[in-house]
Amino acid sequence: MADPQHNARLETFCDGVFAIALTLLIIDIKIPAPDRISTTRELWLAIGHLGPSIFAFVLSFAIILITWVNHHAAFKLVNRSSSSFIYANGFLMLTVVIMPFPTALVGEYLLTDHAAPAVVIYNSVTAVQSVAWILVSGVALRSRLTKDERSASVMRDNRRNGYVAFVVYSMLALIALWFPLAIAIVTTILWAYWLTFSLRES
Amino acid sequence: MADPQHNARLETFCDGVFAIALTLLIIDIKIPAPDRISTTRELWLAIGHLGPSIFAFVLSFAIILITWVNHHAAFKLVNRSSSSFIYANGFLMLTVVIMPFPTALVGEYLLTDHAAPAVVIYNSVTAVQSVAWILVSGVALRSRLTKDERSASVMRDNRRNGYVAFVVYSMLALIALWFPLAIAIVTTILWAYWLTFSLRES
């Protein structure tokens, strides 16, 4: 059960899931219903009210893109597969596929008085995503799927980053119970930092 | 009409269908409508009411993932193709693509007094999926598409498992007419067992 073909098909499958999850994000941005619009000004205002939805769309798009880039990099470290590795990846896919749900929640409720559940759930999903990363890298290390010692060392760094991310997003989720808007801003800055960091690396 | 290229494109096509079917499951989990929510507590409660939908989402995600893993393993046994094989796979894809429908039914009606139709249909779809597996493995055997005798032997086991699964899910669908909730629990345990079994195999 360990050959390069194996991973090729798993990789393609995951790429498909990433690409679809990214693209599906848009269907939660609904255009303003025409029966409520009677002037051009009203249409501009109604589109303006989609601001939080568009913000949430762009943030989730960036998160899934960064996750894809990391997944891409991680798969270059392994050259074998195992059932546990496939299912750990399946779990990671679950946390990617679910993204449109917290994204829609944040888009709808961010600027209301009851934003807390939206931001708490959004950060909880990314915290669970960190758990999936810990599992994927942990299984790769335990089952010795990595190419060589250098790859194993990078994979260990991935796992450690997974633990750090889990602690950070769990804390953000917790604090968002009281300060949802502030946490939404901190989360955005964090991901913007990740993106810049990723860009500088090459 | 028998070359490796043939199967490569069929495999990619099926992978695409699996990946999209998985990802589309999320669009049936609708966020609570904002006009019914006026406090944070109400939003938490409304999200809590999505419990059965999220349960159904995770169950169907696991079923499609396991089916993909099995499809993956089955395709490593064959190295040729035929029109019948392509259409048998097409029928299997039909039973995968339809999954969002019974999933949404279970999510909506599981905890109501009229859960029976939802659970009956859910198990009927997986029973029809077993028929598709019987056809795929049966065609592969009859048209001698398998690589060698060992592959043919594993394929025969697949077909037998298909028959067993068909009997089990049909019975579950039947009993769900009277005890839908109990059958929902049994179905979940069965798939959790399948997943654990799959994991231990590697």
Add this chain to the structure above:
Amino acid sequence: MADPQHNARLETFCDGVFAIALTLLIIDIKIPAPDRISTTRELWLAIGHLGPSIFAFVLSFAIILITWVNHHAAFKLVNRSSSSFIYANGFLMLTVVIMPFPTALVGEYLLTDHAAPAVVIYNSVTAVQSVAWILVSGVALRSRLTKDERSASVMRDNRRNGYVAFVVYSMLALIALWFPLAIAIVTTILWAYWLTFSLRES
């Protein structure tokens, strides 16, 4: 502008479109709204009313699957590409991507007194699909993209079948103005025949 890579990416792209179009068909089968259901019997009845939608879903699934198989076979005849060929394929994709719309129309209106527009449009879309086939095979022949004389000969058969299909579906669309239900039955029988014919070929 003529190398095998070229076609590989076009093929993958088309496969993706086929796979997604197939899978998207399901989202037009909406589950019965819970506020109209108060007994198990009512839920069974409401699901029963989805009959035409499920019929339309299965028919369109079969049509897209058969189209994919034909596309698959046609691409084995060509080993080069051209801009015209890419855009002719793009036009074919347009006629595949649009399928969920006539499918939903037929599902909603087939058993009502005003089924004519639904069946007329359904058959018109397949008629336009035949035009796309004529273009794809015509461009392949005119730009000499086919592998050899034997491939060119099969491609000419494809083009001729395209003309026949165009005439047949156009006539069905026309007659459906007066006899929509009868034409829906004839269309289904035609595609069932195509499927059986396709199966026997291998």
Add this chain to the structure above:
Amino acid sequence: MADPQHNARLETFCDGVFAIALTLLIIDIKIPAPDRISTTRELWLAIGHLGPSIFAFVLSFAIILITWVNHHAAFKLVNRSSSSFIYANGFLMLTVVIMPFPTALVGEYLLTDHAAPAVVIYNSVTAVQSVAWILVSGVALRSRLTKDERSASVMRDNRRNGYVAFVVYSMLALIALWFPLAIAIVTTILWAYWLTFSLRES
């Protein structure tokens, strides 16, 4: 971080996004609600009212298809990758993925008295898409990812076309504030010209 594999996976990922974005366009063409239809004539009229939606669907389909063809051609010029290149492509994908939103806006509001916001936003999105093209080709040139001098020269043309496109679409977006319908016609003619130009090139 520079090997052919790298680009292969990026290419597949982008192809997936293009294919899904294309196909998702259809779900914004909703069939007429059955409770408002009581005669065949009314159904024909209601379908006729979908004209602007179908127009917007075909236009956006053509734009995404042309963008895919250009992306396809651009990737044949590069044989290496970098983080900046991946994220520049990710940004291009963002502008493709967002297309269903302006498409639905145009479909809904084009023939009303308040078409301006729809047409302004539609052309703004394509203007931002030009910025993405400038970034993709700019990064490819700056990081020397192109295969050879000839490829670099074509890429420089791409970048220049990106600047021209940005100016053109920005101006169209601006003028659409006052003359939305006229600009919608000009935009359509422009893309039809692009398509014809693309076709003649081969």
